[in-house]
Amino acid sequence: MKFFAGLDVSLDETAICVVGDDGVIVREGKTASDPAALAEWLSKSGVEFQRIGLEAGPLSPWLYEGLRAAGFPAICIETRRMKGATAVMAVKTDRNDARAIAQAIRVGWYTAVHVKTAESQQLRLLLTNRKTLQAAQLTLENEIRGTLKAFGLKVGPITIATFEGRVLELVKDNPRLLAMVRPMLLARESLRTQFAALHRMVLHATRTHGACQRLLTVPGVGPVVALTYATAVDIPERFPRSRDVGAHFGLTPRKYASGEIDRNGSISKAGDQMARQALFHAALSLLTRSHRWSPLKAWGVALAKRRGLKRATVAVARKLAVLLHRMWSDGTDFKWTQETPASA
Structure with missing residues (x-):
């Protein structure tokens, strides 16, 4: 008999369901969301798995690589298709989700998701961090512009480099406004500095990446x-x-x-x-x-x-x-x- 497993992963625990090729549940349980703990639980099942499915998510690359390294045929599956399969459930629990994943893996009703290499994951983290700092800087600038408008102080069209000077010029005659705006400007400058550091890392990564x-x-x-x-x-x-x-x-x-x-x-x-x-x-x-x-x-x-x-x-x-x-x-x-x- 062939055996299949479905993993419903959460931050702390993972619900597991093992089924045979006839769809009958062989074993169920929970264990820590850790590759070593999952590998130990699956090994104790005493069966040879054809496929082990887990939905794509924040922990999926880590768990996928760990299970693969331990010799298990793990597959990362697309979440939207599984969401359609579980939408008709009257009672939605981690246990039922693991059952649904196991059955989908058994009959082949899933779409496999490519798990990126470690290098691509690290470079993507660099890009997302850079984007986050850029968005935070823009949010601060818009907040400063919006609050000053209430006092008739209009920053107007300005460059990134001259933004701080323009704001200080507008509030120089109002010590109270100056005291409240200065911390915002200091936070913005810190974001600019760290954003520039990440941007230099992006440029360096591009120069050393052959495809780029x-x-x-x-x-x-x-x-x-x-x-x-x-x-x-x-x-x-x-x-x-x-x-x-x-x-x-x-x-x-x-x-x-x-x-x-x-x-x-x-x-x-x-x-x-x-x-x-x-x-x-x-x-x-x-x-x-x-x-x-x-x-x-x-x-x-x-x-x-x-x-x-x-x-x-x-x-x-x-x-x-x-x-x-x-x-x-x-x-x-x-x-x-x-x-x-x-x-x-």
Whole structure:
């Protein structure tokens, strides 16, 4: 008999359910959410597993790698599909979720999720930390602007470097406001310093990443976009066709076809949100800021004239996702052709 296991992971404990190939539950229980504890519990079951499933989550990469290293056939599965399977449950518990995962693993009703390499996970942490500090700095600046408006003090259009000087100039005649604003400015300056440190780390990582250097030859693609894309794809060989990358990042339209109805909707926005946003910004930069023409820009500009800039930017972002993967897989750089578009 073949055996399968489902793991419902929480922060402290993991519910486990073991079933046979006939769907009958063989063993159930709970143990600590730790690779060693899970491996020990599964070993004591005394059976040989065909597949062990756990949903993608914060602890999943750690547990997946630990179980794999211990010799267990662990599979990280996509959460949205399992959510649909468990939505009809009258009683939702960790035990029932583990049962549902075990049955889905048994019958093959799941979508496997790629677990990124340790290097990609670390670089993604660098990118998310950088983005967090950048957002915190912007939040502080907006808070300062908003509070000063109540006193008729308008910061107005200003650069990042001259923001502090402008604020101090506005409140210099009001000691009480100055005393309250200064801590905010000190916190902002600290965020700027640490953000700059992380940004330098991003630039260094881009210079030492072979794929990123190749991706940077594409117009509109900068260090942050290149590193974001590289960490999102991780291993280019996991995509048999380059055109699959656009759908993987949620840049292809939704489709609804039933009976006489067959319509396309907006993009699915599935997959990696950070990579999708990075590709969108790269496409927008290519269309609006790049002065050198290429077939890709000519196509995007022509589409923008017919369908609008936003739709054209999404379409170019999808093409960029495919193009970057093809370049990475083939080991080629971006090739420029004519300097001006044929239809100019």
